[in-house]
Amino acid sequence: MNKIIYLDSAASALKPESVIKTEMDFLRDSYANAGRGVCARALAVDDKIANARKKVADFIGAKSPEQIVFTSGTTDGMNRILRIINDPVCDDSLKNKTIMVSDLDHHSARLPFEVLRNSIACKIVLCPLDSQYNLADADLPKSDVFVITAMSNVLGMPQDVATLISAARKKNPDVITIVDAAQFVVHKKIDVQKWNCDFMCFSAHKIGGDTGLGVMYIKNPDRWISPDKFGGGMVAGITGNAVNNNYSFQWENAPSKFEAGTLPITQIIGFPAAIDYIEKNRPNLELIKYLHDELSKNKKIKIITERDATLCTFVVEGMHVLDFGAMLGVYGVCVRVGNMCATWVHKLLGIQGSIRISVGPWNTMDEMHQVVDLINNILK
Ligand SMILES: Cc1ncc(COP(=O)(O)O)c(C=O)c1O
Known part of the structure; x- marks a missing residue:
């Protein structure tokens, strides 16, 4: 051997050849930053990013590209969701709330909440498992947040996300549901509308896209008032008084509100080729x-x-x-x-x-x- x-x-x-070629061509022939320039070359990059966002929205069955936020990966997305939903500004603090996680979770899905428990009084409960170690929808504890691993990276079985979410909503109609689809996305078609989840994350690199890129789907981006990261590209305006240093900030609409700083442009531009590839070659x-x-x-x-x-x-x-x-x-x-x-x-x-x-x-x-x-x- x-x-x-x-x-x-x-x-x-x-990585499929098509992804490598798309990224190399872009880097060699048409590179520019996104969301920053007004020349034709920069605007062409903006178009490519918009097309990639639409491609991702269609790939996961989202209603609109505005629900798609580019992150640096599943880990980044799962950590950021915690900060987005733990927002004292709009009474969404997780203090005294019940978070349901499971033993199928990857560290990146569960650790952020385990660590939060040490700093604020939130409670962690476990989603029950059946005899085959699948998440069981019967006898779900009532929860305020439900973290669902759609496919364990150790056991590799698809979970019935739609049924689990509907069972959790019967216990609490306001439960915030977060799906880690890092493994599921490789093998099965995701349909976020069927799942009816509030958030969903996956990483591009597991389906043949590049590293440093992930997707965070947000069902109702306008519900979440405060961005969790600050920087260029997410500020619509700053008003206030320089004399007493008293400013207020207006944020861009989603998805820009959640995309501070320069995006992983090359990886995003190569991503549609990865999606085409995995859809045809599971x-x-x-x-x-x-x-x-x-x-x-x-x-x-x-x-x-x-x-x-x-x-x-x-x-x-x-x-x-x-x-x-x-x-x-x-x-x-x-x-x-x-x-x-x-x-x-x-x-x-x-x-x-x-x-x-x-x-x-x-x-x-x-x-x-x-x-x-x-x-x-x-x-x-
Ligand atoms: C189920 C699951 N969740 C989350 C992750 C984290 O993904 P990443 O390291 O791309 O952020 C992985 C990666 O192995 C995974 O398998």
Whole structure:
């Protein structure tokens, strides 16, 4: 085996040629800042950003491009949502509120709220899980905020987000619902209107877009009065008195209100090509089923994921997961090992870490044969 077999698309996807070419052409031939200039070149960049925003809105079933805020990734979006909804200016402070999270959450979805609990009196409750570790809509505790991981990065099963949100709203019609779709977006069509969520985040790099770019969908951007970041491009005007230093600020409408500073322009301009690509080339999950069937024949392997999951996650007897990952790496096979920034689900399973194989559109059955042979040889 003398070439790389990249089986870590769930961490970050390889980039389609179309994305690389679009970004290179832009950087070489038509680069300028966005939302800043009045020359034809700068206005052409503004058009490209607007087209990308519309493309994202259509991709996730949003009603309008104004609901799409560009962030630097899912982590950025999840942290920012907390600051947007914890807004004392419009009585939306999370003090004494109940936040429902779950053991499927990635650190980036749950940690911001866990840390908030230490600083203000908010309460964390857990969304129940069924026997297969899926989020269960029966007996949901009443909550003011509900963080939903649409697909765990360890277990890889799509969650029934629409049903969960409707169940949470029956308990509290005003619950703020936040969906982490970082893994879901790779495998399934997102429909934010069907989900009826208030917020949703994902990262471009997991679907073949560039790093440093994410999407934060906001259902009602006008409901959230205060921006969480300040800087260029989000101020409509500053009025007041220089003598006594007493100013008031008028913010731009969304999405500009939530996009302070220079955007990741190149990444945004390459993003429509990534969306086109993933819509036509979802990862082939027959490869995962094959891995599940073959690896489960090896008595030293304990598979954690379901056969129809989007990932194959497992532990091996008598070998630390980091050693196992390093050993595969020696043979050019790239997988993810460790706790995968998902400590809670590992605690639930009673293990410290695991080995995860994830496939992208580029992977082939021939690669799976090679990997199964290699793993069986290592574990002999
Ligand atoms: C389910 C889930 N949520 C959030 C994240 C964080 O994404 P990013 O590191 O792109 O911000 C990841 C990344 O692995 C993830 O799998």
